[in-house]
Amino acid sequence: xxxxxxxxxxxxxxxxxxxxxxxxxxxxxxxxxxxxxxxxxxxxxxxxxxxxxxxxxxxxxxxxxxxxxxxxxxxxxxxxxxxxxxxxxxxxxxxxxxxxxxxxxxxxxxxxxxxxxxxxxxxxxxxxxxxxxxxxxxxxxxxxxxxxxxxxxxxxxxxxxxxxxxxxxxxxxxxxxxxxxxxxxxxxxxxxxxxxxxxxxxxxxxxxxxxxxxxxxxxxxxxxxxxxxxxxx
Numbered sequence: 001x002x003x004x005x006x007x008x009x010x011x012x013x014x015x016x017x018x019x020x021x022x023x024x025x026x027x028x029x030x031x032x033x034x035x036x037x038x039x040x041x042x043x044x045x046x047x048x049x050x051x052x053x054x055x056x057x058x059x060x061x062x063x064x065x066x067x068x069x070x071x072x073x074x075x076x077x078x079x080x081x082x083x084x085x086x087x088x089x090x091x092x093x094x095x096x097x098x099x100x101x102x103x104x105x106x107x108x109x110x111x112x113x114x115x116x117x118x119x120x121x122x123x124x125x126x127x128x129x130x131x132x133x134x135x136x137x138x139x140x141x142x143x144x145x146x147x148x149x150x151x152x153x154x155x156x157x158x159x160x161x162x163x164x165x166x167x168x169x170x171x172x173x174x175x176x177x178x179x180x181x182x183x184x185x186x187x188x189x190x191x192x193x194x195x196x197x198x199x200x201x202x203x204x205x206x207x208x209x210x211x212x213x214x215x216x217x218x219x220x221x222x223x224x225x226x227x228x229x230x231x232x233x
Contacts, residue, residue, distance in 0.1 A: 001116040004084035007106075010078050013166035017075055018105035019133035020097065021112075028107050030095035039219060042140035047101035053212020062207045064102060065134070066151035071096050071103045073152060074159025076125055081160060081175045086121045087112040091214030112160030118182060126184050130227075132188025146190060153191040153220055155217075157182070157200035165198045173198075191221070201225075 021054045045064045080086045091109030191202035
């Protein structure tokens with residue numbers, strides 16, 4: 001079993017769920033470095049203001065973290081949903097590639113072990129990766145617990161929904177529901193799938209509506225929408 005066995009089918013179905021295994025290059029960030037240097041992380045988040053129309057540290061931190069969760073957590077869990085495999089997300093050289101200072105692809109440690117057990121994947125994903133980077137992020141940005149893990153829930157749901165609805169995707173909804181039930185930090189109650197549909201409604205707001213780019217619009221899964229409007233993952 002290889003990293004390509006785990007992640008290749010994800011990108012085959014959803015081209016924008018990008019990844020690369022190898023040594024970091026200019027524009028890549030390793031999770032271990034971000035967790036150890038909150039000032040560097042804060043600087044990267046600040047640079048992501050380009051095109052947002054906001055310099056509010058809370059807004060930028062929330063949106064950056066949601067994109068990070070999409071690439072890191074979403075990719076790992078989408079891989080497990082499709083293949084029953086995921087590269088160890090706590091491996092030292094795991095990180096992200098950036099575009100406009102925003103996470104745009106997953107960087108995979110080429111030596112990462114491929115894991116089959118869901119609880120092991122989730123434990124390594126959170127305890128060995130997300131928890132540490134989230135702690136560093138929150139030292140410089142006023143992000144509450146429900147906001148940050150709501151962003152994670154939305155990032156994961158976006159990746160899982162993209163895979164689940166892709167043309168040619170195998171039936172993975174049972175695995176997705178199992179993933180949702182197994183997530184820590186009460187993430188499973190910070191959003192919900194619509195029964196029988198690939199629609200996800202989150203219960204916290206990512207704050208995107210505060211940016212000039214949003215022009216007052218709400219995300220499709222926003223908690224500020226009326227519940228009867230529905231939401232697409």
